[in-house]
Amino acid sequence: MDKGRLEAFSDGVIAVAITLLVLNLVVPDPGRTQNLAHALGQRWPGYVAYVISFLTIGIIWVNHHAMIGRLREADHTILLLNLVLLLTIGLLPFATNLMATYLRAAHGEHVAAAVYAGAFLLMGCSFAILNRHILFAKAHLLETQLDSGRRRLILFRSVSGLAPYVVAVAVAPLSAYATIAICGVLAAFYATPLATGGT
Amino acid sequence: MDKGRLEAFSDGVIAVAITLLVLNLVVPDPGRTQNLAHALGQRWPGYVAYVISFLTIGIIWVNHHAMIGRLREADHTILLLNLVLLLTIGLLPFATNLMATYLRAAHGEHVAAAVYAGAFLLMGCSFAILNRHILFAKAHLLETQLDSGRRRLILFRSVSGLAPYVVAVAVAPLSAYATIAICGVLAAFYATPLATGGT
Amino acid sequence: MDKGRLEAFSDGVIAVAITLLVLNLVVPDPGRTQNLAHALGQRWPGYVAYVISFLTIGIIWVNHHAMIGRLREADHTILLLNLVLLLTIGLLPFATNLMATYLRAAHGEHVAAAVYAGAFLLMGCSFAILNRHILFAKAHLLETQLDSGRRRLILFRSVSGLAPYVVAVAVAPLSAYATIAICGVLAAFYATPLATGGT
Amino acid sequence: MDKGRLEAFSDGVIAVAITLLVLNLVVPDPGRTQNLAHALGQRWPGYVAYVISFLTIGIIWVNHHAMIGRLREADHTILLLNLVLLLTIGLLPFATNLMATYLRAAHGEHVAAAVYAGAFLLMGCSFAILNRHILFAKAHLLETQLDSGRRRLILFRSVSGLAPYVVAVAVAPLSAYATIAICGVLAAFYATPLATGGT
Numbered sequence: 001m002d003k004g005r006l007e008a009f010s011d012g013v014i015a016v017a018i019t020l021l022v023l024n025l026v027v028p029d030p031g032r033t034q035n036l037a038h039a040l041g042q043r044w045p046g047y048v049a050y051v052i053s054f055l056t057i058g059i060i061w062v063n064h065h066a067m068i069g070r071l072r073e074a075d076h077t078i079l080l081l082n083l084v085l086l087l088t089i090g091l092l093p094f095a096t097n098l099m100a101t102y103l104r105a106a107h108g109e110h111v112a113a114a115v116y117a118g119a120f121l122l123m124g125c126s127f128a129i130l131n132r133h134i135l136f137a138k139a140h141l142l143e144t145q146l147d148s149g150r151r152r153l154i155l156f157r158s159v160s161g162l163a164p165y166v167v168a169v170a171v172a173p174l175s176a177y178a179t180i181a182i183c184g185v186l187a188a189f190y191a192t193p194l195a196t197g198g199t
Numbered sequence: 200m201d202k203g204r205l206e207a208f209s210d211g212v213i214a215v216a217i218t219l220l221v222l223n224l225v226v227p228d229p230g231r232t233q234n235l236a237h238a239l240g241q242r243w244p245g246y247v248a249y250v251i252s253f254l255t256i257g258i259i260w261v262n263h264h265a266m267i268g269r270l271r272e273a274d275h276t277i278l279l280l281n282l283v284l285l286l287t288i289g290l291l292p293f294a295t296n297l298m299a300t301y302l303r304a305a306h307g308e309h310v311a312a313a314v315y316a317g318a319f320l321l322m323g324c325s326f327a328i329l330n331r332h333i334l335f336a337k338a339h340l341l342e343t344q345l346d347s348g349r350r351r352l353i354l355f356r357s358v359s360g361l362a363p364y365v366v367a368v369a370v371a372p373l374s375a376y377a378t379i380a381i382c383g384v385l386a387a388f389y390a391t392p393l394a395t396g397g398t
Numbered sequence: 399m400d401k402g403r404l405e406a407f408s409d410g411v412i413a414v415a416i417t418l419l420v421l422n423l424v425v426p427d428p429g430r431t432q433n434l435a436h437a438l439g440q441r442w443p444g445y446v447a448y449v450i451s452f453l454t455i456g457i458i459w460v461n462h463h464a465m466i467g468r469l470r471e472a473d474h475t476i477l478l479l480n481l482v483l484l485l486t487i488g489l490l491p492f493a494t495n496l497m498a499t500y501l502r503a504a505h506g507e508h509v510a511a512a513v514y515a516g517a518f519l520l521m522g523c524s525f526a527i528l529n530r531h532i533l534f535a536k537a538h539l540l541e542t543q544l545d546s547g548r549r550r551l552i553l554f555r556s557v558s559g560l561a562p563y564v565v566a567v568a569v570a571p572l573s574a575y576a577t578i579a580i581c582g583v584l585a586a587f588y589a590t591p592l593a594t595g596g597t
Numbered sequence: 598m599d600k601g602r603l604e605a606f607s608d609g610v611i612a613v614a615i616t617l618l619v620l621n622l623v624v625p626d627p628g629r630t631q632n633l634a635h636a637l638g639q640r641w642p643g644y645v646a647y648v649i650s651f652l653t654i655g656i657i658w659v660n661h662h663a664m665i666g667r668l669r670e671a672d673h674t675i676l677l678l679n680l681v682l683l684l685t686i687g688l689l690p691f692a693t694n695l696m697a698t699y700l701r702a703a704h705g706e707h708v709a710a711a712v713y714a715g716a717f718l719l720m721g722c723s724f725a726i727l728n729r730h731i732l733f734a735k736a737h738l739l740e741t742q743l744d745s746g747r748r749r750l751i752l753f754r755s756v757s758g759l760a761p762y763v764v765a766v767a768v769a770p771l772s773a774y775a776t777i778a779i780c781g782v783l784a785a786f787y788a789t790p791l792a793t794g795g796t
Contacts (some may be wrong), residue, residue, distance in 0.1 A: 005206060005264055007602060012214030015609025016414075018687065019617065020218065023689040027698050036705030040712070054687065058680035062673075065602055076261075080390050083257040090217065090253065094224040101226050106237030115239070191677050204405060204463055211413030213612075219417065275460075279589050282456035289416065289452065293423040300425050307434030313439070403604060403662055410612030474659075479787050481655035488615065488651065492622040499624050506633030513637070528780065 004084060005075045010064060013086045017093060018057045021050055024097040045103035048180065049116075053096040054186040056120060057089060060127065067131055072143045081133055086125040095119035103176060113176035117168035117183055118196070124165055128158040161190075202273045205281060209263060212285045216292060217256045220249050223296040244302035247379065248315075252295040254320060254386040256288060259326065262357075266330055271342045284325040287318070294318035302375055311327055312375035316367035316382055323364055327357040360389075401472045404480060408462060411484045415491060416455045419448050419475055422495040443501035446578065447514075451494040453585040454518060455487060458525065465529055470541045483524040486517070492519035501574060511574035515566035515581055526556040559588075569588055603679060607661060608688055610683045614690060615654045618647050621694040642700035645777065646713075650693040652784040653717060654686060657724065664728055669740045685716070692716035700773060710773035714765035714780055721762055725755040731751045758787075768785040 002143040025046050028039040049167075064085075071078070095116045102112035134141070135151040224245050227238040263284075270277070294315045301311035333340070334350040345353075366382040423444050426437040462483075469476070493514045500510035532539070533549040544552075566580040622643050625636040661682075668675070692713045699709035731738070732748040743751075765779040 002268075008207065008605065009210045009214055009260060011602060011606045012210055013218050015606055016215050016218035016613050017221070018683070019610050019613035022614070022617065022687050022691050023222075023620075025688070027691070027694045030698060030702035030705060033705065036708040038697060040708070050688075051684065054684045055680065058677075058683070061606060062676050062680075069599075079261050080257075082674075083254065083261075083390075085248065086217070086257070087253045089222070090221050091249075093224070094221050096225045101229060102235060105672055108229060108232065111235040111239070147370065175312035177340060201467075204409060207406065208409045208413055208459060211409055212417050215414050215417035216420070219420065222421075275496075278460050279456075282453065282460075285416070285456070286449065286452045289420050289449075290423070293420050293425070296425045300428060301434060304428035307428060307431065309435040311440070400666075403608060406605065407612055407658060410608055411616050414613050414616035415619070415646050418619065421620075477659050478655075481652065481659075481788075484615070484655070485648065485651045489622070489647075492619050492624070495624045499627060500633060503627035506627060506630065509633040509637070580748045 003071050006074050007065075008078060010068070010082060010086060011061070014057060014061045014064070014089055017089050018054055018061075020093045021053055021057075023098055024093065024100055025050060034150050042104065043100075045180075046100040047185070049096045049100040049103075052180070052184045052187050053092055055191055056183070057092060057150075059187065059190045060089065060123065063127065064090060067134065067175055070135060070144070070146075072141055075138065075141065077133060077136065078130070078141075081126070081130040082146070085123070085130055088123040088126045091119050092123070099180065101174075109176035110173050113179035114172035115168055117165055117172060117179050120183060121162060121165040121169055124158075124162045128155070128162065131155055131158045202267060202270050205273050205278060206264075208269070209281060209285060210260070213256060213260045213263070213288055216288050217253055217347055219261075219292045220252050220256075220295055223292065223299055224249060229260055241303065242299075244379075246301040246382070248295045248299040248302075251379070251383045251386050252291055254390055255382070256291060258386065258389045259288065259322065262326065266326075266333060269341050269343070269345075270333060271340055274337065274340065276332060277329070277337065278377075280325070281330040284322070284329055287322040287325045291320050291322070298375075298379065302379070308375040309372050312378035313368055313371035316364055316371060316378050319359060319382060320364040323357075323361045327354070327361065330354055330357045401466060401469050402471050404477060405463075408466070408480060408484060409459070412455060412459045412462070412487055415487050416452055416459075417453075418491045421492055422491065422498055423448060438501065441498075443578075444498040446582070447494045447498040450578070450582045450585050451490055451591055454581070455490060457585065457588045458487065458521065461525065465525075465532060468540050468542070468544075469532060470539055473536065473539065475531060476528070476536065476539075479524070479528040483521070483528055486521040486524045489517050490521070497574075497578065501578070507574040508571050511577035512567050512570035513536075515563055515570060515577050518581060519560060519563040519567055522556075522560045523593055526553070526560065529553055529556045550584050599667050600665060603671050603676060604662075604665055607665070607679060607683060609734070611654060611658045611661070611686055614686050615651055616656075617690045618650055618654075620649060621690065621697055635755075639701065640697075642777075643697040645781070646693045646697040646700075649777070649781045649784050650689055652788055653780070654689060656784065656787045657686065657720065660724065664724075664731065667739050667740055667741070667743075668731060672735065672738065674730060675727070675735065675738075678723070678727040682720070682727055685723045685736055686719040688716050689720070696777065700777070706773040707770050710776035711766055711769035714769060714776050715760055716757060717780060718762040718766055721755075721759045725752070725759065728752055728755045 006149045012160070025043075028036065028043075030036075068074075074082075095118075098112045099116035102108040132155055135146070135155055139145070164182055164186050168179045168186075171178045171182070222228045224242075227235065227242075229235075267273075282346075287391070294317075298315035299310045301307040325397045331354055334345070334354055338344070363385050364383055369383075370381070372398045423441075426434065426441075431437045464471075472480075493516075496510045497514035500506040530553055533544070533553055537543070537549070562580055562584050566577045566584075569576045569580070622640075625633065625640075630636045665671075671679075692715075695709045695715035699705040729752055732743070732752055736742070737747070761779055761783050765776045765783075766780070769776045
């Protein structure tokens, strides 16, 4: 099965999900707002969550690009594991909205932070499972044969990238700000050339 | 007529429809919620409906991929039957929202379940009609000539896949949960390698 | 300039616009609804408007496909006239929502019908202007040289297709139902093989 | 790294962002409206903002097309700077909504105008930074080698295009209408063939 349409469909879903993030930025109701600058300022968690989620989805897209780029063709299992990955990416606008809403509410910020980091963790797990399947179960579908050490290294990177999100979920009951800070640092880290090794 | 843009447009519509499903997951209003974890938990029908609809649309995409992949080129009738199929796929975010909303409301769950399974049934019928048209009326547009038995088998699969959705609609007046369970089992079944024969 | 990205971008915008139509189908509020079947039935203008708009946008996509297919490459003016066409297509989810909302309201249905048919007319005019530009001003960019009679015939079809929409706008002050009926008949007419001559 | 998927993803995000602009055009509530024509007329800032933002995003797409068209392939930094550009484009539906809402509100129009023009300025800066990186830091990735003067000219155009947006932000505290007029004139200017030199 040709991988071109798999890429096109994945790009489409990721592009829609990343752009839907803007719907979480709600214009303050003029009738209930005295000072627009102040009202916009109060909504800073929304902007922070927008930037973190946008960069994180964007980085997943770059990594998805690299992962599928290694494939010569796709099979049914790859299509379905990819579908599960897209399902988790599709949840991120909701998780982002939840985080942004409750970080400035009087309660619920710990739960919202756990859901937020948990959604990234779920996405990372789906990514690692698909990557593992491609690298090991379906190594014959790879464009270039990679030796076992190289394949293990690529997978190790996918999996080790999950650890900070586990921490981010774990600290959510203590501090929602710590959770969001970890997610932000991760997005910034992956967005710098420091984090690149292979892509 | 080249089939490339037909695929690109269909991928686009399906990608948007599948990603719009997330808009059905509404963040609980902080002012009306005491306990966010509890409020999110109560909304489980939304998550279940999201997963079922996402997988079902994803599987239709995989099947669409296979169906169009058999074509060498498209003609006007194929474009229009495909448009009708996309019209039914476009309805699914609405049907999903309806199901998720009324499964936890005090009334209306039977109607909502019938509409939900009915929307899948409608999509399946459109798919089978397009598939039948491609396989029989426009067999000369196929990439590879398929013998009559093979064509009948492919169509039989499309049509027989509709039967469980007929049952799902039929049981809706008895139990909305039974309807959603049938839809869920079907999505899970088609997502497993068991269901593959050809793709 | 390569026309591939022009097609890809246009397909993207049209695919998003056509899929956003579903957002006009609003789930009835369970707290204000006694009978879901009845509440859904009352919203029939929404379903009718969805189907008409979906088919009309879909047909514009098919025609766009044919128009751009005649081009060998695009230039700056084509890109910008195409952008204006996309701008008018982008308005259709709003016009559809307006029509569906006011057809079942106590007032405003005539204005809404005029806006609805007017939006289709605007889209048709943009299409004809772009088509005219491609066929006459930029005939050297055509893939195949078409003789003057053939080019005039193609343009005549684009322009004559506008007349019924002028009628649909004109009858809006008399009957919103007549307007929507004309739009519906046009969509059905163009969707049948009868209407094809060239695509 | 192949630039095809970079283009496809960028086209997807831009196409979704440009089409989401229509969600800012809200249908007046029939229960609170006496005269639909009047209610629609009052919302003229929404239509003006829609047209300006649609054209501006469309022109950025055309320029993005030209910028990426010069590349032979992309690298990690280009992907990430492009992601930042897409992040700023993704903000425009929000900024457009803010402008349209507050231009007809009793207060806040100066802040809204500053945010609106500021969002365009941010997008223009991201564009110029990416363009600079491609033209100077990564000149070896260009499809055709451009001499230093030509590269400086292209970058100069990107940067000098920012100046009017700086003015538009600066005049926002004086007159929101002046800000929107500048943005509108810029969109119209870039949309005419006058503005083209290179694309």
